[in-house]
Amino acid sequence: MNMNHYILVFIPSLITYTGSAFAQHQISITATVGSLAVLPCDCRNVTKAQSSSQSPHVQWRNISETVFERQGEEVYQSEGYKGRVDVPKDQLMKGNCSLVLNNVRAEDEGVYQSYILVRRSKRALQSEHVLLRRVELSVGGVPETPNNESSDSGSKSRSHTGLIITVFVTLVLVLTLGLLWKFKARTYFANEARGNYALTSVSHRDSPPQSD
Known part of the structure:
Protein backbone atom coordinates (compact mmCIF):
# COMPACT_ATOMS: atom_id res chain seq x y z
CA MET A 1 0.00 0.00 0.00
CA ASN A 2 1.54 3.34 -1.04
CA MET A 3 1.59 6.46 1.16
CA ASN A 4 -1.11 8.31 -0.77
CA HIS A 5 -3.56 5.45 -0.34
CA TYR A 6 -2.73 5.28 3.39
CA ILE A 7 -3.49 8.99 3.82
CA LEU A 8 -6.82 8.68 1.97
CA VAL A 9 -7.86 5.86 4.32
CA PHE A 10 -6.49 7.36 7.54
CA ILE A 11 -7.91 10.90 7.31
CA PRO A 12 -11.62 9.90 7.01
CA SER A 13 -11.14 7.49 9.92
CA LEU A 14 -9.64 10.27 12.04
CA ILE A 15 -12.51 12.63 11.20
CA THR A 16 -15.07 9.95 12.12
CA TYR A 17 -13.39 9.28 15.45
CA THR A 18 -13.13 12.98 16.33
CA GLY A 19 -16.76 13.56 15.44
CA SER A 20 -17.81 10.68 17.70
CA ALA A 21 -15.79 12.12 20.55
CA PHE A 22 -17.50 15.51 20.18
CA ALA A 23 -20.94 13.97 19.76
CA GLN A 24 -20.95 12.58 23.29
CA HIS A 25 -20.62 16.14 24.64
CA GLN A 26 -23.15 17.77 22.31
CA ILE A 27 -26.66 18.88 23.15
CA SER A 28 -29.13 21.16 21.33
CA ILE A 29 -31.23 23.96 22.76
CA THR A 30 -33.66 26.43 21.20
CA ALA A 31 -34.28 30.06 22.12
CA THR A 32 -36.36 32.89 20.68
CA VAL A 33 -35.13 36.33 19.70
CA GLY A 34 -34.99 38.64 22.73
CA SER A 35 -35.18 35.85 25.30
CA LEU A 36 -32.62 34.50 27.77
CA ALA A 37 -30.78 31.28 26.96
CA VAL A 38 -28.68 29.13 29.27
CA LEU A 39 -26.06 26.93 27.63
CA PRO A 40 -25.56 24.15 30.19
CA CYS A 41 -22.14 23.06 31.42
CA ASP A 42 -20.80 21.13 34.42
CA CYS A 43 -17.13 21.12 35.33
CA ARG A 44 -17.20 19.39 38.71
CA ASN A 45 -15.56 16.22 37.45
CA VAL A 46 -12.63 18.18 36.05
CA THR A 47 -12.11 20.63 38.92
CA LYS A 48 -12.66 18.32 41.90
CA ALA A 49 -8.90 17.73 42.19
CA GLN A 50 -8.22 21.45 42.41
CA SER A 51 -8.22 23.49 45.59
CA SER A 52 -11.75 24.56 46.60
CA SER A 53 -10.50 28.14 47.00
CA GLN A 54 -9.17 28.24 43.45
CA SER A 55 -11.63 29.64 40.91
CA PRO A 56 -11.87 27.51 37.75
CA HIS A 57 -10.72 29.05 34.50
CA VAL A 58 -13.60 28.60 32.03
CA GLN A 59 -13.84 29.57 28.39
CA TRP A 60 -16.70 29.53 25.89
CA ARG A 61 -16.01 29.64 22.15
CA ASN A 62 -18.01 29.53 18.96
CA ILE A 63 -16.72 28.55 15.54
CA SER A 64 -14.88 31.84 15.02
CA GLU A 65 -13.92 33.41 18.36
CA THR A 66 -13.77 33.29 22.13
CA VAL A 67 -17.17 34.48 23.29
CA PHE A 68 -16.54 34.56 27.06
CA GLU A 69 -13.77 33.76 29.49
CA ARG A 70 -13.56 33.96 33.27
CA GLN A 71 -10.77 33.35 35.74
CA GLY A 72 -11.72 34.62 39.15
CA GLU A 73 -12.64 38.29 38.85
CA GLU A 74 -11.05 38.62 35.41
CA VAL A 75 -13.67 38.48 32.71
CA TYR A 76 -13.48 38.72 28.92
CA GLN A 77 -16.46 39.25 26.60
CA SER A 78 -16.15 39.47 22.83
CA GLU A 79 -17.43 42.58 21.08
CA GLY A 80 -20.60 41.01 19.69
CA TYR A 81 -21.57 39.58 23.08
CA LYS A 82 -20.45 42.41 25.36
CA GLY A 83 -22.88 42.96 28.23
CA ARG A 84 -24.94 39.89 27.26
CA VAL A 85 -22.92 36.87 28.43
CA ASP A 86 -21.73 35.67 31.81
CA VAL A 87 -20.78 32.64 33.86
CA PRO A 88 -21.58 33.83 37.41
CA LYS A 89 -18.60 33.41 39.72
CA ASP A 90 -20.64 31.96 42.59
CA GLN A 91 -22.06 29.29 40.27
CA LEU A 92 -18.67 28.56 38.76
CA MET A 93 -17.21 27.91 42.23
CA LYS A 94 -19.92 25.24 42.63
CA GLY A 95 -18.91 23.58 39.36
CA ASN A 96 -21.68 25.12 37.24
CA CYS A 97 -20.02 26.69 34.20
CA SER A 98 -23.25 27.30 32.23
CA LEU A 99 -23.14 30.31 29.93
CA VAL A 100 -25.99 32.78 30.48
CA LEU A 101 -26.84 34.58 27.22
CA ASN A 102 -29.20 37.54 27.51
CA ASN A 103 -31.21 39.23 24.76
CA VAL A 104 -30.69 36.45 22.22
CA ARG A 105 -30.14 37.61 18.64
CA ALA A 106 -30.68 35.74 15.38
CA GLU A 107 -26.94 35.90 14.67
CA ASP A 108 -26.19 34.10 17.96
CA GLU A 109 -27.28 30.83 16.36
CA GLY A 110 -24.49 28.30 16.06
CA VAL A 111 -22.34 25.79 17.93
CA TYR A 112 -20.64 26.75 21.20
CA GLN A 113 -17.93 24.81 23.03
CA SER A 114 -16.99 25.17 26.67
CA TYR A 115 -13.50 24.48 27.99
CA ILE A 116 -11.88 24.35 31.39
CA LEU A 117 -8.22 25.36 31.49
CA VAL A 118 -6.18 23.23 33.88
CA ARG A 119 -2.54 22.61 34.65
CA ARG A 120 -1.67 18.96 35.06
CA SER A 121 1.29 19.85 37.25
CA LYS A 122 2.65 22.89 39.09
CA ARG A 123 5.64 22.95 36.76
CA ALA A 124 3.51 23.11 33.63
CA LEU A 125 4.02 26.42 31.83
CA GLN A 126 0.80 26.31 29.83
CA SER A 127 -2.75 25.34 30.73
CA GLU A 128 -4.46 22.50 28.95
CA HIS A 129 -7.86 23.08 27.34
CA VAL A 130 -10.28 20.34 28.37
CA LEU A 131 -13.48 20.19 26.33
CA LEU A 132 -16.51 20.05 28.59
CA ARG A 133 -19.60 20.51 26.47
CA ARG A 134 -20.64 21.26 22.91
CA VAL A 135 -23.97 23.10 22.62
CA GLU A 136 -25.85 23.83 19.42
CA LEU A 137 -28.05 26.91 19.81
CA SER A 138 -30.99 27.36 17.45
CA VAL A 139 -32.70 30.74 17.38
CA GLY A 140 -36.28 31.07 16.20
CA GLY A 141 -39.19 33.44 16.38
CA VAL A 142 -39.34 37.21 16.17
CA PRO A 143 -39.78 39.95 18.77
Whole structure:
Protein backbone atom coordinates (compact mmCIF):
# COMPACT_ATOMS: atom_id res chain seq x y z
CA MET A 1 0.00 0.00 0.00
CA ASN A 2 1.54 3.34 -1.04
CA MET A 3 1.59 6.46 1.16
CA ASN A 4 -1.11 8.31 -0.77
CA HIS A 5 -3.56 5.45 -0.34
CA TYR A 6 -2.73 5.28 3.39
CA ILE A 7 -3.49 8.99 3.82
CA LEU A 8 -6.82 8.68 1.97
CA VAL A 9 -7.86 5.86 4.32
CA PHE A 10 -6.49 7.36 7.54
CA ILE A 11 -7.91 10.90 7.31
CA PRO A 12 -11.62 9.90 7.01
CA SER A 13 -11.14 7.49 9.92
CA LEU A 14 -9.64 10.27 12.04
CA ILE A 15 -12.51 12.63 11.20
CA THR A 16 -15.07 9.95 12.12
CA TYR A 17 -13.39 9.28 15.45
CA THR A 18 -13.13 12.98 16.33
CA GLY A 19 -16.76 13.56 15.44
CA SER A 20 -17.81 10.68 17.70
CA ALA A 21 -15.79 12.12 20.55
CA PHE A 22 -17.50 15.51 20.18
CA ALA A 23 -20.94 13.97 19.76
CA GLN A 24 -20.95 12.58 23.29
CA HIS A 25 -20.62 16.14 24.64
CA GLN A 26 -23.15 17.77 22.31
CA ILE A 27 -26.66 18.88 23.15
CA SER A 28 -29.13 21.16 21.33
CA ILE A 29 -31.23 23.96 22.76
CA THR A 30 -33.66 26.43 21.20
CA ALA A 31 -34.28 30.06 22.12
CA THR A 32 -36.36 32.89 20.68
CA VAL A 33 -35.13 36.33 19.70
CA GLY A 34 -34.99 38.64 22.73
CA SER A 35 -35.18 35.85 25.30
CA LEU A 36 -32.62 34.50 27.77
CA ALA A 37 -30.78 31.28 26.96
CA VAL A 38 -28.68 29.13 29.27
CA LEU A 39 -26.06 26.93 27.63
CA PRO A 40 -25.56 24.15 30.19
CA CYS A 41 -22.14 23.06 31.42
CA ASP A 42 -20.80 21.13 34.42
CA CYS A 43 -17.13 21.12 35.33
CA ARG A 44 -17.20 19.39 38.71
CA ASN A 45 -15.56 16.22 37.45
CA VAL A 46 -12.63 18.18 36.05
CA THR A 47 -12.11 20.63 38.92
CA LYS A 48 -12.66 18.32 41.90
CA ALA A 49 -8.90 17.73 42.19
CA GLN A 50 -8.22 21.45 42.41
CA SER A 51 -8.22 23.49 45.59
CA SER A 52 -11.75 24.56 46.60
CA SER A 53 -10.50 28.14 47.00
CA GLN A 54 -9.17 28.24 43.45
CA SER A 55 -11.63 29.64 40.91
CA PRO A 56 -11.87 27.51 37.75
CA HIS A 57 -10.72 29.05 34.50
CA VAL A 58 -13.60 28.60 32.03
CA GLN A 59 -13.84 29.57 28.39
CA TRP A 60 -16.70 29.53 25.89
CA ARG A 61 -16.01 29.64 22.15
CA ASN A 62 -18.01 29.53 18.96
CA ILE A 63 -16.72 28.55 15.54
CA SER A 64 -14.88 31.84 15.02
CA GLU A 65 -13.92 33.41 18.36
CA THR A 66 -13.77 33.29 22.13
CA VAL A 67 -17.17 34.48 23.29
CA PHE A 68 -16.54 34.56 27.06
CA GLU A 69 -13.77 33.76 29.49
CA ARG A 70 -13.56 33.96 33.27
CA GLN A 71 -10.77 33.35 35.74
CA GLY A 72 -11.72 34.62 39.15
CA GLU A 73 -12.64 38.29 38.85
CA GLU A 74 -11.05 38.62 35.41
CA VAL A 75 -13.67 38.48 32.71
CA TYR A 76 -13.48 38.72 28.92
CA GLN A 77 -16.46 39.25 26.60
CA SER A 78 -16.15 39.47 22.83
CA GLU A 79 -17.43 42.58 21.08
CA GLY A 80 -20.60 41.01 19.69
CA TYR A 81 -21.57 39.58 23.08
CA LYS A 82 -20.45 42.41 25.36
CA GLY A 83 -22.88 42.96 28.23
CA ARG A 84 -24.94 39.89 27.26
CA VAL A 85 -22.92 36.87 28.43
CA ASP A 86 -21.73 35.67 31.81
CA VAL A 87 -20.78 32.64 33.86
CA PRO A 88 -21.58 33.83 37.41
CA LYS A 89 -18.60 33.41 39.72
CA ASP A 90 -20.64 31.96 42.59
CA GLN A 91 -22.06 29.29 40.27
CA LEU A 92 -18.67 28.56 38.76
CA MET A 93 -17.21 27.91 42.23
CA LYS A 94 -19.92 25.24 42.63
CA GLY A 95 -18.91 23.58 39.36
CA ASN A 96 -21.68 25.12 37.24
CA CYS A 97 -20.02 26.69 34.20
CA SER A 98 -23.25 27.30 32.23
CA LEU A 99 -23.14 30.31 29.93
CA VAL A 100 -25.99 32.78 30.48
CA LEU A 101 -26.84 34.58 27.22
CA ASN A 102 -29.20 37.54 27.51
CA ASN A 103 -31.21 39.23 24.76
CA VAL A 104 -30.69 36.45 22.22
CA ARG A 105 -30.14 37.61 18.64
CA ALA A 106 -30.68 35.74 15.38
CA GLU A 107 -26.94 35.90 14.67
CA ASP A 108 -26.19 34.10 17.96
CA GLU A 109 -27.28 30.83 16.36
CA GLY A 110 -24.49 28.30 16.06
CA VAL A 111 -22.34 25.79 17.93
CA TYR A 112 -20.64 26.75 21.20
CA GLN A 113 -17.93 24.81 23.03
CA SER A 114 -16.99 25.17 26.67
CA TYR A 115 -13.50 24.48 27.99
CA ILE A 116 -11.88 24.35 31.39
CA LEU A 117 -8.22 25.36 31.49
CA VAL A 118 -6.18 23.23 33.88
CA ARG A 119 -2.54 22.61 34.65
CA ARG A 120 -1.67 18.96 35.06
CA SER A 121 1.29 19.85 37.25
CA LYS A 122 2.65 22.89 39.09
CA ARG A 123 5.64 22.95 36.76
CA ALA A 124 3.51 23.11 33.63
CA LEU A 125 4.02 26.42 31.83
CA GLN A 126 0.80 26.31 29.83
CA SER A 127 -2.75 25.34 30.73
CA GLU A 128 -4.46 22.50 28.95
CA HIS A 129 -7.86 23.08 27.34
CA VAL A 130 -10.28 20.34 28.37
CA LEU A 131 -13.48 20.19 26.33
CA LEU A 132 -16.51 20.05 28.59
CA ARG A 133 -19.60 20.51 26.47
CA ARG A 134 -20.64 21.26 22.91
CA VAL A 135 -23.97 23.10 22.62
CA GLU A 136 -25.85 23.83 19.42
CA LEU A 137 -28.05 26.91 19.81
CA SER A 138 -30.99 27.36 17.45
CA VAL A 139 -32.70 30.74 17.38
CA GLY A 140 -36.28 31.07 16.20
CA GLY A 141 -39.19 33.44 16.38
CA VAL A 142 -39.34 37.21 16.17
CA PRO A 143 -39.78 39.95 18.77
CA GLU A 144 -43.28 40.15 20.23
CA THR A 145 -43.88 43.86 19.45
CA PRO A 146 -44.03 43.50 15.63
CA ASN A 147 -46.30 40.48 16.05
CA ASN A 148 -48.64 42.40 18.31
CA GLU A 149 -48.67 45.39 15.96
CA SER A 150 -49.38 43.14 13.02
CA SER A 151 -52.13 41.40 14.96
CA ASP A 152 -53.67 44.74 15.96
CA SER A 153 -53.52 45.96 12.34
CA GLY A 154 -55.19 42.77 11.17
CA SER A 155 -57.91 43.10 13.82
CA LYS A 156 -58.56 46.73 12.89
CA SER A 157 -58.73 45.83 9.18
CA ARG A 158 -61.21 43.02 9.87
CA SER A 159 -63.26 45.37 12.07
CA HIS A 160 -63.44 48.02 9.35
CA THR A 161 -64.42 45.43 6.76
CA GLY A 162 -67.17 44.09 9.02
CA LEU A 163 -68.51 47.61 9.63
CA ILE A 164 -68.63 48.36 5.90
CA ILE A 165 -70.48 45.11 5.22
CA THR A 166 -72.97 45.83 8.00
CA VAL A 167 -73.70 49.34 6.69
CA PHE A 168 -74.10 48.03 3.14
CA VAL A 169 -76.52 45.28 4.19
CA THR A 170 -78.53 47.77 6.28
CA LEU A 171 -78.85 50.18 3.34
CA VAL A 172 -79.96 47.40 1.00
CA LEU A 173 -82.54 46.25 3.54
CA VAL A 174 -83.89 49.78 4.04
CA LEU A 175 -84.12 50.37 0.28
CA THR A 176 -85.85 47.03 -0.24
CA LEU A 177 -88.40 47.74 2.48
CA GLY A 178 -88.98 51.22 1.04
CA LEU A 179 -89.62 49.83 -2.43
CA LEU A 180 -91.96 47.18 -1.07
CA TRP A 181 -93.89 49.79 0.91
CA LYS A 182 -94.12 52.05 -2.15
CA PHE A 183 -95.32 49.18 -4.33
CA LYS A 184 -97.97 48.17 -1.82
CA ALA A 185 -99.11 51.78 -1.44
CA ARG A 186 -99.49 52.14 -5.20
CA THR A 187 -101.41 48.88 -5.40
CA TYR A 188 -103.68 49.94 -2.55
CA PHE A 189 -104.49 53.34 -4.02
CA ALA A 190 -104.98 51.84 -7.49
CA ASN A 191 -107.44 49.32 -6.09
CA GLU A 192 -109.22 52.08 -4.17
CA ALA A 193 -109.51 54.15 -7.32
CA ARG A 194 -110.88 51.25 -9.35
CA GLY A 195 -113.35 50.45 -6.60
CA ASN A 196 -114.61 54.03 -6.40
CA TYR A 197 -114.97 54.17 -10.19
CA ALA A 198 -116.93 50.93 -10.19
CA LEU A 199 -119.27 52.17 -7.46
CA THR A 200 -119.86 55.42 -9.33
CA SER A 201 -120.69 53.59 -12.53
CA VAL A 202 -123.15 51.31 -10.78
CA SER A 203 -124.89 54.18 -9.03
CA HIS A 204 -125.35 56.05 -12.31
CA ARG A 205 -126.64 52.92 -14.00
CA ASP A 206 -129.16 52.06 -11.28
CA SER A 207 -130.59 55.51 -10.71
CA PRO A 208 -134.10 56.10 -12.38
CA PRO A 209 -134.16 58.41 -15.29
CA GLN A 210 -135.36 61.86 -14.44
CA SER A 211 -138.37 63.19 -16.34
CA ASP A 212 -138.31 66.62 -17.83
